[in-house]
Amino acid sequence: MTDGSPAARVEGLGSAHTGTSHFFRQRVTAVALIPLAIWFAVSAFRLIGADRDAALAFLHAPINAILMALFVIAAVVHMALGLQMVIEDYAHGEGGKLVLLVLNKFFAWLVGAACVFALLKIAV
Amino acid sequence: MPEQAKSAKQRPLSPHMQIYRWPVTMATSIIHRATGMALSVGTLLVAWWLIAAAMGDAQYDLFSMVARSPLGQLVLFGFVWSLAYHLLNGIRHLAWDVGYGFAVPTATRTGVLVFTLSIFVAIAVFVYAYAAKGVHL
Numbered sequence: 001m002t003d004g005s006p007a008a009r010v011e012g013l014g015s016a017h018t019g020t021s022h023f024f025r026q027r028v029t030a031v032a033l034i035p036l037a038i039w040f041a042v043s044a045f046r047l048i049g050a051d052r053d054a055a056l057a058f059l060h061a062p063i064n065a066i067l068m069a070l071f072v073i074a075a076v077v078h079m080a081l082g083l084q085m086v087i088e089d090y091a092h093g094e095g096g097k098l099v100l101l102v103l104n105k106f107f108a109w110l111v112g113a114a115c116v117f118a119l120l121k122i123a124v
Numbered sequence: 125m126p127e128q129a130k131s132a133k134q135r136p137l138s139p140h141m142q143i144y145r146w147p148v149t150m151a152t153s154i155i156h157r158a159t160g161m162a163l164s165v166g167t168l169l170v171a172w173w174l175i176a177a178a179m180g181d182a183q184y185d186l187f188s189m190v191a192r193s194p195l196g197q198l199v200l201f202g203f204v205w206s207l208a209y210h211l212l213n214g215i216r217h218l219a220w221d222v223g224y225g226f227a228v229p230t231a232t233r234t235g236v237l238v239f240t241l242s243i244f245v246a247i248a249v250f251v252y253a254y255a256a257k258g259v260h261l
Contacts (some may be wrong), residue, residue, distance in 0.1 A: 038211070039247075052176075052180075067248075075167060075170075076167060083160075111167050115170065115171050
């Protein structure tokens with residue numbers, strides 16, 4: 001007995017076999033995104049009308065590069081988790097659902113990798 | 125038994141989308157999902173902006189030109205409102221997760237508050253951008 005709860009003895013971890021991992025990761029990224037999204041919105045707003053040099057100067061600063069990378073990563077992880085729920089709710093055929101779930105992961109990784117690569121190219 | 129089959133067929137559908145009056149909490153829930161999906165498309169805009177900045181002046185100018193166009197402004201307004209709504213309503217969801225605000229009158233009140241605030245924030249951002257930044261279409 002670890003925590004004495006019946007849940008601790010459940011072997012299959014529910015119908016998705018992942019327990020509360022999805023729920024928990026969605027909340028953790030949500031909490032992280034509150035300050036990060038506000039920071040992103042304010043930063044993007046301040047660059048309205050500015051030319052590329054101003055944007056580069058902003059993204060070249062280590063603190064901004066790091067925060068932007070964290071924002072993008074938290075956002076695409078949160079996005080993948082959210083879209084996964086949408087697919088699981090609305091896609092009924094098992095085959096089509098599996099394809100969509102995989103494409104969903106690919107999309108999140110692609111967007112995340114492209115953003116991080118651009119940030120590294122600017123900052124390094 | 126045909127009679128039973130007939131009565132089963134005539135059962136009322138609930139909720140019937142055309143006649144069902146949406147409670148506030150139902151509307152805020154579906155809008156949360158819709159804005160989340162819109163923000164997924166929005167990540168492509170963020171990616172485009174960052175990649176354009178990394179690539180060169182011509183690419184950045186193209187991004188700026190599209191963003192400044194009427195269609196670009198409309199899309200950006202949708203992005204800003206979606207972000208404002210999803211962020212504010214997300215905080216509402218997190219409050220529920222730790223056990224606050226579950227009473228129906230409270231959830232309805234916070235739902236109206238979040239929706240109203242999100243519209244206000246989106247409009248304020250654009251009014252401020254046009255007025256203080258001198259941005260024009």
